[in-house]
Amino acid sequence: MNKPKHPASPPSFPSLVQTFFAEHLTQQRAMSPCTVAAYRDTFMLFLNFAQTRLGRSPVAMTMTDITPELILAFLDHLEQERHNAVRSRNARLAALRAFLKFAAHRDVSSLHVIERALGVPMKRFERPMLGFLSLDEMRAVIGPPGNTWLSQRDHLLFGLMYNTGARVSEIIGVRVADVVLNAAACVHLRGKGRKQRSLPLWRSTIKEVRSWLKLNPQFTPTSALLPNRNGEAMTRDNVAKRLALAVEKAAKNDPELTKRHISPHSIRHTTAMHMLQSDAGTDVIALWLGHESPTTTHHYVEADLRMKERTLARLQEPNAKITRYHAPDSLLEFLKTL
16 A cells, blocks of 8 residues: 655755755856856845844745845845945845745745745836046046056056947956957957957057057966956956046046046946937947847937936027917807807
8 A cells, every 4th residue: 555645845945045046047047157146145145134133044044034024124224234226226136036936936835925025026216317428528537548557558448448338347358369450350248148249449449459468468368458467357346446546637637527426337328428429329329338128228318318408408598479379250150169
């Protein structure tokens, strides 16, 4: 006589998290390393917060601990104590929601808990106007190439960022082999989600890259084109700090720059806006910047229109008096008969 089979016990919370990262994200969904790293950072922050709030280590947690109250408290912690922007807060929530949807298929017994947790909404926010530099401001930030190795690297770094509109992660990932300097000169960029695109280079950029490579004969095809002093690829923080120094230097001749928040992403916005103002179509800009959605590119059009509206508001309106139209009696009589 066959013994009845006992239903398998639901997976533990730690095993769900491990399977989510080791199998679901990397193997089944083939997420990019950057996305996996972002999700990992979210869980590191969330588990540390939960440990402090619940008084239990992450390995002792269960799915029943993932309540809307815990998630909302975590999101408030991000905004109020870590000073995260709403967009960063929503990105962290998106990572948690992805895990909850995955867990719903693996742990049916916790569906009621998961459904409640999935009810935590994204937070609405007003999208700020895109910040970008004028052509003169961009030239001032790039500045003239200096005599030192660092100054020449920075000059090429900011010039290449403006030429391509590349993200910081893309520009620091450029290797020597990614730059083609023949008749069809271009640079190959690796963007979000492992997407690759190639962008043409200005003649001045080509000339500067050649000079840079002659200055650094030790570079190999796999070397970072724009390394730090140790020969390794720069980090986001490296680029941000070098840009801050460049802005500080440029502000000596243009004090208005000190009132602006200029980040590496501002250069990307600057490239896009200058392309738009040069009558490049949004489809071209989207391809150039590697946008997945045309909605992203349309933000530049909206920003350009808002600037034009402000300019129009400063113009003197004509004092022409608009008079009300008075219909003739015959027309009024006709309308009354309808």
